[in-house]
Amino acid sequence: MQIIKLDATESTNTYLKELSAKKELQDFTIITTENQTLGRGQLNSKWESENGKNLAISVLKKDIDVSIDRLYLMNVCVSLSILESLNQLNIPNLKVKWPNDILSGNFKIGGILIENIISGSKIKRSIIGFGLNVNQTEFKNAPNASSLKTIMGHNFNLDSVFYAIIENLHQQLSSPILTFENELYEKYHSQLFKIGVKSTFIIKKEELIEGVIEGVSKNGKLKVQIENGSLQEFGLKEIQLQY
Structure with missing residues (x-):
């Protein structure tokens, strides 16, 4: 595992993708910053983030033995890892909103963006991006957004939150995820926003x-x-x- 912390970058996913194209990186290379200036969500939506108050993380995962028709299993694993990390921080009412939002109650506190490199019929490697609202309390262009601070009423140490997420993510993705596919989906559905409603x-x-x-x-x-x-x-x- 290699962790690269940047003072600022437009997008951790873009930075990691460009870096991996220039040289061979070890599995689970991580790019993180507290100042992501042009963060992206699904369908090229913009991620609103205030300097020094939130986390942006991108992880390179190599040697993924998952076929492209099971591609969403990566989202399932990443979502469950993040929910587990936030549970450990006592964040209440956690849910995952299909396809890639992390919620506390009805409020979005995080978002996932996974970009896959395909070889033949299988995923060769993935760049797993995740943004988390930690200590920001005002969101001008995101009415459904919230943060850990707003929900819990106190500041969080960004490094502590970062390492909690990375530890759970590394543990989850180090196992043969296809072996536990049904179990992972069952757990994912138990945390799915608005299921059955x-x-x-x-x-x-x-x-x-x-x-x-x-x-x-x-x-x-x-x-x-x-x-x-x-x-x-x-x-x-x-x-x-x-x-």
Whole structure:
């Protein structure tokens, strides 16, 4: 494991990706910063972060023996690792909102962005990015955002939070994750936001429907029992859960 701490960078994922293209890095090389200026979420959304108050982490994971049709298993493992870390910090009401948000109650406190390098039919390596709101208390452009400080009422030591996350992530990804696939999904579903609850969704970017989340498929699609009684699966760009 190698940890590289940066004073500032536009994106830890981009920095790690460019560094790995220039030279061979050891497995579980980590880039982290407290000042990520152009952090990205899914679909190129911007991650709002105040200098010195939050964490941005990217991890290079090599030699992943997972086929591309099981690609979402990486999200499952990373999500569970982060939830376990935050549980150890006594953060309440933790959930994962499909596909990549970490919530406390109804508020987003973290986000995951995994970028995979594919070789043939398998994932060759992954760059696992994670942003966590730690001590920031004001969010101008993210009405559903919160932070550990806002929720718990006190400041957190950024290094302590960082090492808690890295320890759990390393332990989780050091095991043969395919062997525990069903167990991991069962645990993931137990922490899935709004599972089993009648909710409102936007599909096709404009149509409102009501339905109940039944889970996430092995290929990462959201399974929703819609109001006409049919069970349908939706990809990332096809559906949006309304809070």
